[in-house]
Amino acid sequence: MASPAPPPDIEQIYQAHQPWLKSWLGRKLGDIHCASDIVQDVFVRLLSRSDPTPIKEPRALLTTIAQRVLASHWRREQLERAYLDALAQQPVPLALSPEAHSILLETLHEVDQLLQGLPQAVRQAFLLSQLDGLKQAEIAAVMGISLTTVKRYLMRAAMQCYFDQSA
Incomplete structure (x- = not known):
């Protein structure tokens, strides 16, 4: 028209x-x-x-x-x-290839599945360490627990991730 x-x-x-x-x-x-x-x-x-x-x-x-x-x-x-x-x-974003993106998502899903079998406090200590980069003493302060307990939690989470006990 x-x-x-x-x-x-x-x-x-x-x-x-x-x-x-x-x-x-x-x-x-x-x-x-x-x-x-x-x-x-x-x-x-x-x-x-x-x-x-x-x-x-x-x-x-x-x-x-x-x-x-x-x-x-x-x-x-x-x-x-x-x-x-x-x-x-702003910081330059990381550009992942579709393959790298898929692998990353799959790995995150697997770690999430491994951590599901752990008590909440153990998961929290592990995530504070791995994702937030906190040192053991900082994790103890944040969570209000002893340094010995933090070490025990991190060891338990690492064992769960590295030697999946459900398999």
Whole structure:
């Protein structure tokens, strides 16, 4: 389905003022391609306006609309820069191949299954050690148990993982 033709006054305004507006925006932006995009946005807004009164000062109206579109463009650009800066501050994620990802998930599932047979306190001590990297004394402090108990828990968990007793 074809789109309706623009009103005759808008078409005349486009033909008469589009080159001037594109040149004006090109000087402001320093980028004629971006200026062309903004000119199109200006005329789309002009076409979608609900005021039926004839346009008496086309350049003034085009300038006002263009300044609003420019302000929106610059806000969007500023937001994009801030987002990209924030992303740059993040550590580079590890990119796993599908095969490595599958192996990792399978291994995690197996370890989870092995730990299921252990008491909660033993699992917690093991996970604090392996995932959080806590030392035995830190685990004792976190869990409120003795260092000897932590050592015993870690030994039991290691034995369960390395020498699966359910097999």
